[in-house]
Amino acid sequence: MRKKIQTLTIPVVLLVLFTACGKSYFNVNNNNPNQVTDLPPKTLMAGTLNQAASIVTTDFPFLGCYHGYWTIAQGFSDITDYANYNYSTNFGQNIWTDLYGNLGNITYIEAAAASDNTLVYFGAMSRIIEALHYQMLVDVYNSVPYSQASDKLNLYPKYDDPQSIYEDILKKIDTAIQQINAAPSTAVLPDPSNDILFGGNMLLWKQFANTLKLRILLHQSEMPGRLSYIQAQIQSIVAEGDGFLQAGQNAWVNPGYSQNSNQQNPFYAAFGFTTSGGTAINYVAFKANNYAINFYNNTNDPRLGYFYSPLAGYGITPFHYVGGPFGTIGLPSPSSASSIGAYIPASGGVPAGPRVGLLKGDTQSCPILTATESLFLQAEAAQRGWIAGDAQTLYQQAITESYNYLQVTDPGTAASAYYSQPINNVGWTASSNKLQAIIVQKWAALNGINLLEVWSDYRRLHYPADIPLSNSPNVVSQTPPVRLLYPTIEYQTNQANVKAVGTINQFTSKIFWMP
Numbered sequence: 001m002r003k004k005i006q007t008l009t010i011p012v013v014l015l016v017l018f019t020a021c022g023k024s025y026f027n028v029n030n031n032n033p034n035q036v037t038d039l040p041p042k043t044l045m046a047g048t049l050n051q052a053a054s055i056v057t058t059d060f061p062f063l064g065c066y067h068g069y070w071t072i073a074q075g076f077s078d079i080t081d082y083a084n085y086n087y088s089t090n091f092g093q094n095i096w097t098d099l100y101g102n103l104g105n106i107t108y109i110e111a112a113a114a115s116d117n118t119l120v121y122f123g124a125m126s127r128i129i130e131a132l133h134y135q136m137l138v139d140v141y142n143s144v145p146y147s148q149a150s151d152k153l154n155l156y157p158k159y160d161d162p163q164s165i166y167e168d169i170l171k172k173i174d175t176a177i178q179q180i181n182a183a184p185s186t187a188v189l190p191d192p193s194n195d196i197l198f199g200g201n202m203l204l205w206k207q208f209a210n211t212l213k214l215r216i217l218l219h220q221s222e223m224p225g226r227l228s229y230i231q232a233q234i235q236s237i238v239a240e241g242d243g244f245l246q247a248g249q250n251a252w253v254n255p256g257y258s259q260n261s262n263q264q265n266p267f268y269a270a271f272g273f274t275t276s277g278g279t280a281i282n283y284v285a286f287k288a289n290n291y292a293i294n295f296y297n298n299t300n301d302p303r304l305g306y307f308y309s310p311l312a313g314y315g316i317t318p319f320h321y322v323g324g325p326f327g328t329i330g331l332p333s334p335s336s337a338s339s340i341g342a343y344i345p346a347s348g349g350v351p352a353g354p355r356v357g358l359l360k361g362d363t364q365s366c367p368i369l370t371a372t373e374s375l376f377l378q379a380e381a382a383q384r385g386w387i388a389g390d391a392q393t394l395y396q397q398a399i400t401e402s403y404n405y406l407q408v409t410d411p412g413t414a415a416s417a418y419y420s421q422p423i424n425n426v427g428w429t430a431s432s433n434k435l436q437a438i439i440v441q442k443w444a445a446l447n448g449i450n451l452l453e454v455w456s457d458y459r460r461l462h463y464p465a466d467i468p469l470s471n472s473p474n475v476v477s478q479t480p481p482v483r484l485l486y487p488t489i490e491y492q493t494n495q496a497n498v499k500a501v502g503t504i505n506q507f508t509s510k511i512f513w514m515p
Helices: 041-058 061-066 079-083 093-115 117-141 162-181 202-219 227-240 266-271 281-285 290-298 371-383 391-406 411-419 434-445 451-461 488-493 495-500
Strands: 070-072 251-253 286-288 366-369
Touching: 041 093, 041 117, 041 251, 041 266, 041 366, 061 070, 061 079, 061 286, 061 451, 093 117, 093 488, 117 162, 117 202, 117 451, 162 202, 162 227, 202 227, 202 251, 202 366, 202 371, 202 451, 266 281, 281 286, 286 290, 371 391, 371 434, 391 411, 391 434, 434 451, 488 495
Parallel strands: none
Antiparallel strands: 070 286, 251 366
């Protein structure tokens, strides 16, 4: 019997029920669309942040295959759709429902903050996370419901122009920063029990907001006629003065993850191990892609052993890393290729190694936007001349942060040895195209951490340029998908508006910022 890949694990529920929300369109699973949650907004914030991190890290496994990181072992039926680029309106539908479901929580918090000035910080935080959600929705679907989506009296919201959504969420971020700066002395400061992202550090919230703005602006880097807008927006970030997330400043959540049932880190539970120490189905299903294995080997990158688990008994040394091609039905078998993460099995008298890298343990924090990504964003902006700063320094700091995130042994020394090599797209001086080097190394660092951002970089810049396509003989297109189709639920419940967008093709209907 063929097994079905579990592409989503239900997020940890420690403090709140994530399905509770006050807006009927957002809450796609609510049997009573007029029932609002009676949970305090401060309590709801923790669950909202946890759900956001879960979406970022667990909702996009197909992109791990499309971008050279993973392939799928034999015996798992989803390989047919993944390998053949065979999308339907059911493919990835959880992305839509998860994002809009969480937006219901966000909208409820915003409404509560609007009527109670003591909750101004929570209103600002919710606006920033709202911007993140709509950025993700636009990057996956292009036009989506936005301006009417939070109207509880409108069950059939229209689809908005994606560029207008992008511009408006930047305004939301600006408003959030202004609210934080102008908060009255009576405002309740968030604490670690409800702000599981930054523990009430509002400076970090502002730096996160500015970093998110920079991401949104860089997505538009290849759009004709957009340069003056981007530069003006970046200057507004500079003028704001709080800057971006720096080394050691990761936007990651941890509500108190544990080894208890339903309390594990979402990524660890989905792609690693169960509470009893057994392997999750996705740990068996997803295997290393030989493209990534070869890249890390060819660049002498020790992160190879932190992104993938080794196989024992191959060759003369205890452990080797083995990948498979993406698209070949029946290859690799679950036991013949490396799995995700750095768990080292016991073999040949060698004890099991530590769980580091992607799979550190049940209690590891769950990232929304890492310092690694922030520094790569800054390196790109500096290389383009859009912000002050030395692009080489930011590039090397970003690589070092990747080593820190994965807990590579002696990370500073190891990272320096790596980026000092005279290898194109590794060493700064040796790299003939600096922008390409930045994006390739960003790809190398975000393996399994933020697959949607890797997809966005590839769609706007096409780096790394040699990522192989699926080698399945049954692919429905000779080019990879550039977006998802709207989900079945929209054609069932909001048919007129989704059809008004027009005919959508997942291979040719580009996201608005794509060249």
